[in-house]
Amino acid sequence: MSEILYNEIPSLDLADFTSGDAAKKAAFVNKLGDAYQNIGFVAIKNHGLSQELQDKLYAAIQQFFALEDEVKTKYEKPEIGYQRGYTGKGKEHAKGRNTGDLKEFYHVGQDLSLIPDTDPIKKEYPANVWPSEVPEFQEVALEVYNTIENAGKAMLRAIALHLELDEEYFEDKVAYGNSILRPIHYFPIQNPEEVPEDAVRAAEHGDINLITLLMGASADGLQVLRKDGKWIPITALPDQLVVNVGDMLERHTNKKLKSTIHRVVNPPREKMNSSRYSIPFFMHPRAEMDLTCLADCVDEQHPKAFDDATAGEFLEERLRELGLRK
Ligand SMILES: O=C(O)CCC(=O)C(=O)O
Numbered sequence: 001m002s003e004i005l006y007n008e009i010p011s012l013d014l015a016d017f018t019s020g021d022a023a024k025k026a027a028f029v030n031k032l033g034d035a036y037q038n039i040g041f042v043a044i045k046n047h048g049l050s051q052e053l054q055d056k057l058y059a060a061i062q063q064f065f066a067l068e069d070e071v072k073t074k075y076e077k078p079e080i081g082y083q084r085g086y087t088g089k090g091k092e093h094a095k096g097r098n099t100g101d102l103k104e105f106y107h108v109g110q111d112l113s114l115i116p117d118t119d120p121i122k123k124e125y126p127a128n129v130w131p132s133e134v135p136e137f138q139e140v141a142l143e144v145y146n147t148i149e150n151a152g153k154a155m156l157r158a159i160a161l162h163l164e165l166d167e168e169y170f171e172d173k174v175a176y177g178n179s180i181l182r183p184i185h186y187f188p189i190q191n192p193e194e195v196p197e198d199a200v201r202a203a204e205h206g207d208i209n210l211i212t213l214l215m216g217a218s219a220d221g222l223q224v225l226r227k228d229g230k231w232i233p234i235t236a237l238p239d240q241l242v243v244n245v246g247d248m249l250e251r252h253t254n255k256k257l258k259s260t261i262h263r264v265v266n267p268p269r270e271k272m273n274s275s276r277y278s279i280p281f282f283m284h285p286r287a288e289m290d291l292t293c294l295a296d297c298v299d300e301q302h303p304k305a306f307d308d309a310t311a312g313e314f315l316e317e318r319l320r321e322l323g324l325r326k
């Protein structure tokens with residue numbers, strides 16, 4: 001395994017993996033493996049999500065976040081750890097911090113009507129929450145959810161091949177998984193003096209889930225921490241999704257695949273009064289997935305670095321650390 005210091009995150013074409021050309025498919029898996037063992041991030045095109053659909057979702061969420069705070073808080077569900085519906089400004093903070101991030105967001109989960117009644121997981125998920133003020137949000141969000149979920153399944157097939165597992169290894173683990181689509185609004189700050197000095201749009205963190213697929217943001221600010229300590233700005237092209245490894249996949253692979261720390265920095269002071277929007281999809285498995293380190297990822301040079309846990313147990317622990325669960 002070569003040590004690579006990327007100056008930008010590698011760009012890949014998902015069509016190389018899905019087109020049926022064996023040589024292109026193998027090359028995709030190799031490049032993805034190099035990227036995920038080094039910087040933990042790639043940008044992919046040909047992911048199946050049209051620009052039109054992305055534009056529709058951005059339009060709907062901008063309409064929602066423009067509502068008065070009193071209206072938005074009607075859609076807050078603290079009793080389910082904010083896992084569906086709205087989460088208000090400053091509620092979430094990165095693990096190990098107390099200052100809340102300068103953001104508000106909205107959680108969309110599985111469309112329960114698509115889960116067969118015979119699957120016991122159907123009863124475990126809370127129903128989605130939809131704002132009556134923006135009626136088109138529901139249909140657009142669910143279509144985006146399902147489209148990105150499919151792209152995520154393809155990425156997990158490629159990841160499985162890189163790990164020399166069966167290509168279908170993740171398939172049953174993510175079927176009706178606990179994934180979340182999270183449109184985020186980094187709200188304008190009129191008076192920077194009024195926010196805590198150390199408050200940022202998103203403090204440095206690793207994502208909790210298996211992989212994250214991120215739609216192109218409306219402004220700069222996202223940066224990833226390279227292993228030599230340098231922060232690398234990420235600017236996805238409009239037709240790309242940024243796809244990164246989360247902590248669950250890092251655990252399961254005993255750090256072979258890297259869940260790289262990233263953050264969203266504040267704009268310069270004179271631009272603090274402008275909004276930034278972004279839409280990540282956090283791909284989670286079913287709660288029962290065993291995240292125990294894969295035997296093939298443990299050896300003398302790589303002793304087992306994590307205690308055994310299921311995805312559900314790990315998620316609960318992290319939600320408490322983020323301030324979303326009491
Ligand atoms: O807003 C972004 O560009 C990234 C957000 C992010 O890292 C997260 O929500 O986990």
Ligand SMILES: [Fe+2]
Nearest residue numbers: 205206207262
């Ligand atoms: Fe993140």
